[in-house]
Amino acid sequence: MINNNLFSKLPSLKLLLMKGRTFIALIVLLIVFSIMAPNFFTITSFILVAKHVALYAILGIGMTAVIVSGGIDLSVGSIVGLCGIIAGGLILNGLTLKIFGVVIYFSVPIVMLLAVLVGVLVGALNGVLISYILVPPFITTLGTMYIARGLAMIYSGGETYANLVGKAMLGNTGFPLLGSMRIAGLPLAVWIMLIIAGIVIFIFKKQPLGWHIFAVGGNEKSSELSGVKTKQVKLFVYILSGFCAAITGLIITAQLSSAHPNTGQTWEMNAIAASVLGGTSMSGGIGTIGGTIIGAFVIGVLNDGMVMLGVSEFWQMVIKGLVIIVAVIVDQFQRNMEATLALKTRNN
Secondary structure: OHHHHHHHHHHHHHHHHHHOHHHHHHHHHHHHHHHHOOOOOOHHHHHHHHHHHHHHHHHHHHHHHHHHOOOOOOOHHHHHHHHHHHHHHHHHHOEEEOOOOEEEOOOHHHHHHHHHHHHHHHHHHHHHHHHOOOOOHHHHHHHHHHHHHHHHHHHHOOOOEOOOOOOHHHOOOOOOHHHHOEEOOEEHHHHHHHHHHHHHHHHHHHOHHHHHHHHHHHOHHHHHHOOOOHHHHHHHHHHHHHHHHHHHHHHHHHHHOOEOOOOOOOHHHHHHHHHHHOOOOOOOOOOOHHHHHHHHHHHHHHHHHHHHOOOOHHHHHHHHHHHHHHHHHHHHHHHHHHHHHHHHHHHO
16 A cells, blocks of 8 residues: 555656756756865855856846747847947947037946847847747847847947946946946845846736736637737737846946957857746746746856866857757656646546
């Protein structure tokens, strides 16, 4: 009798372990890197990891909303680079109005607002093309990925904008504080990530818009027949993704105090990996922001741990790709197991 009960509980135990796989993977990575890299388990190292995790998490939050709605956004890495280079250019060179022969220098808050506006506009372009012109998300965001990266190159001439400290006489100092400031011992980027996460969680759980995002990802046709404004929902998630990418671009530019048009290259993979590792289903309709943040921790710890161990950047790319594939496979196993258990429960 005991054995029968034990065997009957095994599927539920396996399902529980699968649901907690990302957290388990994070604990394992922390233990492994702490043993293999003595400098890993230090306050300085954790602060550095927290900065990177915040970037991956912010980017992943926008990506999660997009994937939950049944889409994908490959342009976020390029938006990171474009918004960062625009902020750097405005601080260093200002805005030249050739017609009037003047150069306007903006305060840091205005520079940040303009850079975020660019990210939102690119996200809106994605949303319009996908929602109203019905271009597939993969093709749309692949195209805007190249467009945004090309615009970043054109804007800067392919050059790096360095030493973005501004000048007091121009009233544009203080930008690096966005990347270096700490509040209660934590980098400002972490607090920004928590604020954005809190707002999106509130939308997901408490607002009709959040329920509609999940409904559209689960079954777009049924949602539309039920009165959900599917076009507006999809437009919103891509604007949100563009906003998150712009914020990420500003933070990384401030942390480095320099801007390069190639910043954020392949970061869309980090965002997708964080989202999928956190339990977001690539088929849409399923996902949590909390899971994405844990997934971002896994990516951040994995990246920084491999760097400390001297793992080649090329192998890092291979390992990251394998992580994404394994995460999707495990997710599929979990969905199948949940369906099987649900069927058994219904039959019993």
